[in-house]
Amino acid sequence: MSASPSSPARVPCPCGRRDRRELPLVYAQCCGRYVDDFENTPAPDAESLMRSRYTAFVREQAGYLLATWHASTRPATLDFESGVKWLGLDVRSRSVLDADHAEVEFVARQRSSAGVATRLHERSRFVREEAGLHNRWYYVDGDLN
Structure with a gap:
């Protein structure tokens, strides 16, 4: 049985990463492997972590966001603004x-439930540390532009 075009196996990853042929990667082949299996499959580099964190914001997966936030700057909880629609990510x-x-500069675009479009332009800092069986990248903080 093949997957339908709207099945999760065929949904393009929210982060917008493309393959060598410039075709969008699907969620399961891109950020999904990190977001859905954080314990066993850490993001291999800072950019992949940043992209997977954007995807987790789109999918409102607070557990992943908190787990990948460095303990020195991690908030106790994370709330999502109701009705926000994420419009895209551009890694600069x-x-x-x-x-x-490592550092990653990006622009993430969103639209509020009131229809107001905003851009988050940030240079984010990441650190890699030993964590259990894996070395893991963590988001530390960032400077807004």
């Missing part, structure tokens, strides 16, 4: 500072 740059530190 990525910088590997050393083996355990």
Whole structure:
């Protein structure tokens, strides 16, 4: 039995990542493997973590967002604004500072339930630390532009 075009196996990943042929990657082949199996499949680099965190915001998956937020800056809880529609992600740059530190600059677009469009332009900082059986990347903080 094949998957229908609207099945989760065929849904393009919200992060917008594309393959070598410039076709959108589906959720399961992209951020889904990190978001849905965080314990066993950590994001391999800061950009992949940033993209998967954007996807988790789109899908309102607070557990993943909190688990990938560095303990030094992580909030106790995370609430989502009702009615927000995420419109897209544009990764502007990525910088590997050393083996355990990186930055990713991105613009995320959203529309509120009142129809107001906004852009979040941030240079985010990430750190990689040993965590159990894996080295994991964590979001630390960011500077808004």
